[in-house]
Amino acid sequence: xxxxxxxxxxxxxxxxxxxxxxxxxxxxxxxxxxxxxxxxxxxxxxxxxxxxxxxxxxxxxxxxxxxxxxxxxxxxxxxxxxxxxxxxxxxxxxxxxxxxxxxxxxxxxxxxxxxxxxxxxxxxxxxxxxxxxxxxxxxxxxxxxxxxxxxxxxxxxxxxxxxxxxxxxxxxxxxxxxxxxxxxxxxxxxxxxxxxxxxxxxxxxxxxxxxxxxxxxxxxxxxxxxxxxxxxxxxxxxxxxxxxxxxxxxxxxxxxxxxxxxxxxxxxxxxxxxxxxxxxxxxxxxxxxxxxxxxxxxxxxxxxxxxxxxxxx
Ligand SMILES: Cc1cc2nc3c(=O)[nH]c(=O)nc-3n(C[C@H](O)[C@H](O)[C@H](O)COP(=O)(O)OP(=O)(O)OC[C@H]3O[C@@H](n4cnc5c(N)ncnc54)[C@H](O)[C@@H]3O)c2cc1C
Numbered sequence: 001x002x003x004x005x006x007x008x009x010x011x012x013x014x015x016x017x018x019x020x021x022x023x024x025x026x027x028x029x030x031x032x033x034x035x036x037x038x039x040x041x042x043x044x045x046x047x048x049x050x051x052x053x054x055x056x057x058x059x060x061x062x063x064x065x066x067x068x069x070x071x072x073x074x075x076x077x078x079x080x081x082x083x084x085x086x087x088x089x090x091x092x093x094x095x096x097x098x099x100x101x102x103x104x105x106x107x108x109x110x111x112x113x114x115x116x117x118x119x120x121x122x123x124x125x126x127x128x129x130x131x132x133x134x135x136x137x138x139x140x141x142x143x144x145x146x147x148x149x150x151x152x153x154x155x156x157x158x159x160x161x162x163x164x165x166x167x168x169x170x171x172x173x174x175x176x177x178x179x180x181x182x183x184x185x186x187x188x189x190x191x192x193x194x195x196x197x198x199x200x201x202x203x204x205x206x207x208x209x210x211x212x213x214x215x216x217x218x219x220x221x222x223x224x225x226x227x228x229x230x231x232x233x234x235x236x237x238x239x240x241x242x243x244x245x246x247x248x249x250x251x252x253x254x255x256x257x258x259x260x261x262x263x264x265x266x267x268x269x270x271x272x273x274x275x276x277x278x279x280x281x282x283x284x285x286x287x288x289x290x291x292x293x294x295x296x297x298x299x300x301x302x303x304x305x306x307x308x309x310x311x312x313x
Contacts, residue, residue: 013058016051018043025074028066028085030131032227033276034074035306037064037083044088046104046167046192053164053190056082063161064305065190067136068108071229073283075306076276086135089192094119099200100154105135105191109142110215116198117207123152123198125211129218130230135191139184140301141177145214150177157192158184167192180234180301223261226269232283233266233298241298242266244290255282280307 025034043049062081089106096119113124126147153172176183233241246265256278261267
């Protein structure tokens with residue numbers, strides 16, 4: 001069915017089902033900020049996703065991938081082009097004998113960690129407190145409590161958004177993983193699914209207990225009840241960003257509705273009325289103070305979409 005107002009050209013693919021206009025992206029980010037997407041869809045199958053990519057590409061629209069939006073700062077002005085949220089692309093298969101785990105890009109990583117624990121598969125206990133998707137975890141090389149995605153990932157199924165007819169596989173070794181980094185952050189590739197190799201044959205009760213303990217230790221030291229994106233800045237090793245910020249007495253520093261969390265200095269929380277501009281301004285303000293006092297430039301871990309420059313300076 002044609003979508004009213006959908007752009008068309010002689011070469012345009014037909015507008016796919018599920019395409020929506022002017023959707024507020026604040027409902028798709030954990031910071032609860034972000035203006036409207038010009039075009040938006042939440043595909044539930046790989047075929048739907050590929051049809052969307054094909055349509056967007058046929059019109060030359062910019063493409064923005066959103067997982068759970070737990071590491072995204074989206075501008076108040078919103079995003080031009082096509083924004084695709086992958087969180088409905090869920091599902092996983094676990095092989096409890098050999099440890100193979102295959103998960104769709106939108107599977108919540110805490111759900112996968114719980115399933116793995118119940119199957120006696122060890123390796124993802126650290127992932128239970130990270131409120132992202134499998135795709136977002138791969139792109140970001142998410143990690144916590146000594147573990148990270150790169151350590152357990154075997155390969156990913158990806159598609160180049162410019163050639164959506166040809167999904168292909170990349171091995172973990174080809175992804176140039178580093179601390180909170182993968183080459184997927186620079187390339188026009190969309191993660192469709194991921195394959196992990198976990199350690200099989202563990203006692204499900206013990207793995208589940210470790211997983212639950214990890215979640216408890218995080219929720220008791222981080223402001224999980226308020227909208228945030230987790231740690232805003234990468235740790236400038238060997239320093240910790242939170243410690244540098246706290247040492248300057250910046251906990252509680254506010255800009256509009258954004259606040260440096262009094263609980264954890266590397267978190268910026270939305271106290272209820274924050275805009276993306278408030279958060280962006282507070283990020284810059286913290287950066288300026290840390291560089292002035294410690295001589296260290298903090299680099300955001302959070303990805304900014306829709307701002308004039310790709311990262312805060
Ligand atoms: C309370 C809280 C605690 C957190 N704790 C941690 C932590 O301990 N460790 C940690 O590493 N992170 C942490 N985070 C940050 C965040 O959860 C992770 O970075 C997570 O991996 C992001 O996943 P996502 O699905 O939300 O990705 P998004 O935030 O939606 O996207 C992140 C990036 O990945 C891209 N992307 C997403 N999915 C795909 C896909 N399928 N294909 C291609 N590109 C894609 C996006 O375009 C964007 O560039 C925390 C966040 C919160 C809110």
